[in-house]
Amino acid sequence: MVVNKIKKVAVLGAGTMGHGIVELCAMAGYKVSMRDVKQEFVDRGMKMIRDSVEKLHAKGKLKESVETIMGRITPTVDLATAVKDADLLVEAIPEIFSLKQETFKECEKYAKPECIFTSNTSTMSITGLAKATKREDKFAGLHFFNPPVLMQLVEVIRGEKTSEETMKTLVDFVKSIGKVPVRVEKDVPGFIANRVTAPRSVLLFAMLEKGVATPEEIDATLKKAGYPMGAFELLDYVGLDVHYNGQKYYSETISPDFTPSKIIEEKVKKGELGAKTGKGFYDWSKGRPQIDLSKAGKIDPLDLVLVEINEAVKLYDMGVATPQDIDVALKLGYNRAKGPFEILKELDVKKVAQRLEELSKTYNKKIFMPAESLKTGKIAKVLK
Ligand SMILES: NC(=O)c1ccc[n+]([C@@H]2O[C@H](COP(=O)([O-])OP(=O)(O)OC[C@H]3O[C@@H](n4cnc5c(N)ncnc54)[C@H](O)[C@@H]3O)[C@@H](O)[C@H]2O)c1
Incomplete structure (x- = not known):
């Protein structure tokens, strides 16, 4: 099903999230433009999409040919070309407030008045971003999870002035690309999924600081209880810098209780960022860490x-x-x-x-x- 109101989508950013969102739109039958600031970034995004579509096609998961799907995508570095006839804009550029604001302002010059603007921001205020535009009623958050092609969830976030019509159109759009929309009726830091899990880290680090248990003892307990990964193993996997920045943001917007622990701060300062640098709470130089399950039992999961x-x-x-x-x-x-x-x-x-x-x-x-x-x-x- 393709939503009547939306025929063409413009995605800003051809990075981790942007290229995945473009791929989803093209597979669902939408015409979609993908804009990045340099031709090499656009080309890299197109290559990642083609590789992924080819894989899905080889597995028999697509009804259409690779070329039909790729043919719906217009890669470009020109903002006007990307935006001018779009009915929906999805911004997936770096998490820098001023950059996003400036970009939305520029989009106003080229976009149709009825085009809905959305941001894939993980943290920023949707109401704040909407203020950069003259269409606050047609502005919302559209929060995909990484990788967009695999993850089913999309949070549809209502800013202070987002209209119900905009919310409904976006909920239908999310369903039309085969994803599951969840309505976030208030623009709160972290939205739903990230917000609900944030206090868990506060407790984990509080346990470490109090000497209740070591990372390995906690992880052994969780793995014994059936979790596929330990909590610190997962933090290492995600990247300690990413986690640190997230908690810092919550400490500024929700409560000082989220202030990142000195333990993680020191690791970030030393460049021990987890799996990507080979060391975090665990040594990743030989692959996934081995957690000794006999160390379980120091905490109640x-x-x-x-x-x-x-x-x-x-x-x-x-x-x-x-x-x-x-x-x-x-x-x-x-x-x-x-x-x-x-x-x-x-x-x-x-x-x-x-x-x-x-x-x-x-x-x-x-x-x-x-x-x-x-x-x-x-x-x-x-x-x-
Ligand atoms: N990576 C994740 O796990 C994840 C998950 C959910 C949401 N997000 C959010 O999605 C957004 C994008 O994150 P990402 O991980 O894809 O970043 P990324 O760095 O992989 O990609 C961003 C791309 O945007 C391009 N860009 C910069 N300025 C631009 C502009 N004015 N117009 C068009 N393109 C521009 C960059 O060149 C880059 O290719 C961020 O707001 C992030 O918080 C990320």
Whole structure:
């Protein structure tokens, strides 16, 4: 199904995210332009798309020929060519606020008045970015996960002035490219999936700082409990710099409790960034680290789940999203077997609130204090 209102998409940026989004649009039947600032970047993006489409074709996953799909893409370095007849603009350029603002301003010169503008930002305020344009009602967040072709989740984020019509068009568009949209009704830092998981890291580093357990002891416990990867192993895999910047951003926008621990700060300063540099919490020079499962048992892995549940309930209390959508976001964005509300359903709400209070006191972190409707027990009604 191709949404009637949207016939042509313009994607800005041919990098990690941009080329994947272009590929999805072309495979779904949209005409799509891909703009980057240098011809070599556009060419690199086109090559990555062709390689991926060829692989999917060889596996028999596509009904159309590679050339038909590639033929829908217009690669360009010229912004006017990319944007002029687009019905939807997806910005996937570097995470620099002023660069994004300037780019949106420039797009205003060439875009049709009815074109919807979106940003794939992982962190920035959608309302703030929209202010660079004269179409705040036709501006929203469209947050894909990496790699876009494989990950099912797309968060559709409402800025302060985004119209319901814009939200609906984007939700339909996301479905039309074979992805699962989740409506984020308020523009909060981290949106849903990244936000819900953020307090878990605060607890992990608080445990290290207090000497409760070492990274390997924590990871052994998690792996023994059935997690495919340990928490510190995963941080190494993602990149400690990426994680550090994310937590720093949350410390500035949500609570100082997110201030990155000295432990990670020192590693980032030393250039020990994880798998990509060969060293982080583990030595990656010989591949994935071997974690000694006999070291399990120093922590209760449920505590890490409880702080996520707490953040999920806070988002529900703030009117950011429905419990169903929050569960979908965590399952599809973080490959979790169950969403936080699905887990909460199996627990005693009173005991969850009590344990969160204990964690807050033990680690001196206000963010672990139970969310309002956990404290009052009101959330139990929602779970039925
Ligand atoms: N990489 C991820 O895991 C991920 C996941 C979700 C969201 N995001 C967000 O997506 C956006 C892009 O991230 P990325 O990882 O693809 O970055 P990237 O560095 O891989 O790609 C960005 C591309 O944008 C190009 N660019 C710079 N200025 C431009 C302009 N004015 N017009 C067009 N192209 C321009 C760069 O040359 C580069 O090729 C960021 O906002 C990021 O936060 C990234």
